[in-house]
Structures are given as structure tokens and as C-alpha cells.
Amino acid sequence: MPINYYIFLSVALFCIGVAGVLTRRNAIIIFMCIELMLNAVNLLLVAFSKMHYHALSATTPNAGIDGQLFVFFIMVVAAAEVSVGLAIIVMMYRNTHSIDVNFLNRLKH
């Protein structure tokens, strides 16, 4: 399958993620959109890694392995982020009885 398809899919997912973050007010949905963006990037990394492997495996051992590695790093970071982020959302709900991010405009003070 040509690499272009992967790229288009990934860009589409990323844009959906961005649009979601920008438009939605529900903290959990925003959170999911962020995850979407991260995974769009992961998808792209895996795709490119695979491409490099096919192109260079004859001459270079382990070609494209770094892209795969990167994906695991991102997954780990994302997992950590989820734990912190969900904790924040839980605390926010306890304090305000809402998970609407527009409710949290005290950053300006």
C-alpha cells in the first residue's frame, strides 16, 4: 500500500483531534482528542518505519527500528499523561461539579 494513504489517514486523524480540542468543552472529549492526535502521530511513525524497513533492509540491519521505538515511548508518555490528566479531571469535577473547561477561566487572574 503506498505511503500516501497512511499519511492522509494520519493527517485526517490529527485534524479531527485538533478540531475536537478546539471546539469541544467537555474535558473528557478534549482528552480523547489529544489521544487521537498522539495516535495519529504514532500511526505515521509506524508507517514510515515500515517504509524504511522495506527500502533498506537489504543493506542495513534494523532499518526503521527507531520509529518503532519512538512509538513505544509515546505510548508510555501518553499513559502517564492519561493518569495525571484523568486525576485532574476527577479533582475538577469534585470542585466544580462540572467538567466544562470554559468554567475554568481563572488562569487569567
Place this chain on the structure above:
Amino acid sequence: MTQLVWLVPALPLAGFLLNGLFRNQLSKSLTGMIGSGVVLGAFVVSLLIFGEVRHEGFQPAVVKLFDFITVGKLSIPFAFQVDQLSVLFLLIITGVGFLIHLYSTAYMHDENGPQFARYFSYLNLFVFSMLLLVLGANFIILFIGWEGVGLCSYLLIGYWFQNIDYGNAAKKAFIMNRIGDLGFLIAIFFMISKFGSVSFDEVFGKASTVSTGVMTAITLLLFLGATGKSAQIPLYTWLPDAMAGPTPVSALIHAATMVTAGIYMIARSHVLFDLAPVTQTVVAVIGLATALLAASIALKQNDIKKVLAYSTVSQLGYMFLGLGVGAYTGAVFHVMTHAFFKALLFLGAGSVIHAMGGEQDIRKMGGLRKALPATSITFLLGCIAIAGIPPFSGFFSKDEILSAAYIKNPIYYVVGVFTALLTAFYMFRLYATTFMGGFRGTPEQQHHLHESPAAMTIPLWVLAILAVVGGFLGIPAVIAPNAHWLAKFLGPVVGNETGPETELAYGAAWELIGVSVLMALIGTFWAVGRFSKKPELGEPAGFGKVLANKWYVDEFYHAVIVRPLDLLAQFLVFFDKNIVDGIVNGVGRLVQYGSRQLRLLQSGQVGGYVLLMVLGILILFLVELFTGGHGVSAAAGAVPKMATPH
């Protein structure tokens, strides 16, 4: 002994430091003893050096203490010049200085301890600076002393600084001196650029190598410095105002020593002036004009110190006349005799003021002869000396200058003799009004009248003796051939100018003496006859009013120089307040306004922030896209274009 010459200025410096630093601890008598003692010590050392210099065949010595400034090829050592001229000035400064210090211990007795010590420390600092001035072996050391005496003059005129007028007088003196000092400084720079040196030996040695034009410029600038320090037209108006200082200060600084610095400087650099005839003419004419102008003003002054101040200006004019016509010995001779009799007159005036309880207006005095016998006799001797009646000292020195002036140009002589007539007239007007007739003050003042203590009368007597006999150091050749000791003494330094008497015919010389003596006697008897019984008490009218108001020179300066400068300053204040400050405040206001508007962006809405972030990233992407990768990343220079795959 000449190697120990550094002791002479070092002693007063030590006195200055002691009195200045420990003014709160030292008792008044100790302060007075330190203050006078160090000057006496300096006088003794000067005498010892004089004993060595006096011998025939003494070679002028330059005593180098250390390297002062060394820049590139220019090297300025801190060196002292020991020769006949500087030693003569050393004796005058320390000798008269000591007498005045002694006098001050009694005169300033009403001051409290720290103030008294402040006074003596300033006075010691002054003596130190003045000694530096006459001892310096190059123009820079001379200039340091020159500035030092100016500073001390300022400090001492403003000694009673609580009085705003006195403070203003001090500022006036300082600023007018500053104008002259600028000329002097430029002259020094000029010399450095032309000769590559400022030491007397080298500059005078190379003097004939430059053109007359350059020499005229240098000497005119030096003379500008001298007009400031020595109170000549156009910078003389500070000296009469300088009488705000304590009277011994007027005697020491504004009569005997500091104001003669200009004469010393020109006599010292006479080699340069000899090469610039134009400057010599300027010096002579300015000196003569100052002598006449100041003498005319002195005719109508009623403040005892003001009369003496204008008299000083006038006598300084005489000295410059002498310098201008090449009679350097005569000018220095007059410096010496003037130091004696003018210090005497000022100290006498101080004694009178002391007795009158601070009163300085001679219209309120009169008949003080009975109450102040010592003061009145010494004052009379001083008056006779300054009037130029033989055989008192003023006669000899003034006659020498006038004879030299006659040879140069008879017009100088005529004006000079007329000024001598005025001098005799105003001095005896002062004497007659103050000491003769009946007392015109209040009864309390009359009750308070007393002769001053010994510490004040002893200096008076010593100076009176010097004022009487001082002239015998320079007896003109026409009276006794080869008896002019001073000319022989100073010859090696100021050059053996062909004495005026040798050029004048024997008869003509006697005629000149006769005329000047006659003029002095006319002035004397006219003034005594007119003022001893009926002193002029009313306000002067007509021309007398012009004289009493000093020819309105102060008003003229005020209108022509001070007012425009004030207006300029006001304009600059306006400019500063409105335009400069306006720009500065405008920038501040712009930033404040801009930030108030920008603050609206910080809404606190997380979504808004994210939107802006995304927009920013989008813009970066677009820029990258349209510049083909040469935009942001190329400018940042950090991101490689594309890693080549393995």
C-alpha cells in the same frame, strides 16, 4: 638644602590635614599654633634655601620628586624649580603668610572651635597650593597650584556661607576664575602640541622655534588665565566681591599672594612673552586700563575693604603694565612691596573693623586715630607707601615700572602717573575719613573702641617696617648706581633687561621721579585737606554716582552675559521639561496603552489559548510551505532539511 625644598609646601599641607581632620578634637589655641607654626616652619626652610640661592653663581635647580604623568612621549615629572624668582615668592608667601596667620588667631577668635580649625585648615591649604604654584617646574604643577588657590579662595570667601550674599560672592569668584583657567589650560595643551613638553626648561628652550603667530596665541591664552586670577579687565569684578571673606583672607589671598599668581606666571614665562610683541602690548594696555578704571572706582567707595580691593586691582594693573613693557624685575618688585603694604593696609582695616564691631562703612568712622594709635600709625605708613612718596617702598617699585613705561611709550607714563595721583588721593581720602576728624558712629561703638591685641598689632608693625624699608632692595641707578639688589638677584631668571635708567638720560630720569613724587604729594595733600575736616557723607551725584556704582560694569555684565545665559537656561529647562520629558513619558504611555489592549488576549479560556497555539503552528507550517523550507527552519539554522535515510 635645595633638595629639601619639598618641605616648604609639605609643612602647610601637614597643617591642613591636622587642622582639617582633627578640627573637633583640637583646642583653639592648639589649632592656631599648628596653623601658624607650619607656615613659620616653611618660612624658615625658605630662608635657608634663600641663603643658598643668594650666592653669586647659583645654578637654578630642578628638584624632581617623582614621575607624575607619563603618556606616550609626554612625560611630566612632579618637580620643583628652585631659583631666584621662586625663592623670592617663597619668602613673600611664607613670610607675609605667617604674619597673617598670626593675626588671624586673634581676629577669628570669636569663631567656635571646629569653625576656627576649618578656617586655619583652608588657610594652610591655600599656602600649600600657592607654594606649589610658585615652586612647580612645569606648567602642569603650576596649574595644580593655580587651581588649588582658586579653590581655597572660593572656600574662604564663602567662609561665612550662611550669608547668601557671601556664598554668591564665592561662586562669582570661582566662576570668573574658571573662565581664565580655561584659557590657561588651552595654552598648556597648545604648548604640549607644539613643544611636546610642559617643563619650563624645555618650553623656553624651544620657544624660538615656533612662529610668532603661535606664540601670540599661546601668550594671549596665558594672559587670559592671568586676567582671571589677577583680576584684570575683563575678569576683575570678582575681586571686590571677594571682600566677603574674613579680612585676613582678603589680606593674604586677595591682596598679597594669590592675585599676584598671574604676574608670577607671566614673569616666569617671560621668554614666551618676549617673542610675542602683540601680547606685550595687550598686557600693557589692559594693565594700564585696569589700573585707571579701578583707581577711579576706588575714589567713591565707602566700604573700607572695597576701597582697598579696588586699590589692589589698580596696583595689579600697574604690575601688568610693568610686565607689558618688559620691566619684569619692576613688576616682581612691585609684587613684593605691594604684598607688604597691601597686607598691612588690609590687616589695618581688619583691626579697624574689629574695633568697630564689624562696621565697614567709613562714613560711620572718623577720628579713630586716638582710639587705635598703633593701627592708625601703621595704616598711615601703608598709605604713604602705596601713594608712592619716597623713600617708602611703593615709590621705588612704582617708579621703576613708570620709567620703563616711559621708555616704551610716553602715553603709558602719562596715564600711569595720573593713576598714581588718583591712588594717593583715594588712599588719603580713606585715611582721613577713617582716622581723622570726629567720631561719627553710635555711642556704643565709641564705647567699644579699643586697640587690637598684640597678636594683631605685631604683624602690623612688622609689615609696616617692611613697607617702609622694602623699597631699598631696588634703588634706581639714577639715585645710587649699581644699588638695585633685586635686579641683580633676579637677573639670571627674568633676564638682565637693560635697566630703564641706563637708557634714560640722567636728567630725564630725575624729571620722571620728580613728576611722580609731585603727583603723589598733590594727591595726598588734596585728599587730606579735603576730607580730614569734612568727609563726604552724602550720596554722590552726577559723575560721582557713576564711579560709586563702579561704572555699572556689574550691571553691564549682568545684562550682556548673565541675563542671556539665564534665558538660555530657562529655554533649556522648558525644552527638557516639555520635549525631552515628553518623549520619555510618551514612550511609557504608549507601552502602557499597548499592554492594556494586549491584556484582553489573556481571557483565561483554555480553548482560546489552544486556538492561538494552533494558529501559530499553522502559520509556521504555511511559511515553511511557501518558502520551500528556506524560511523559519533555515533562519533558525538548527533543523536539518531532511535526514537522508540509511
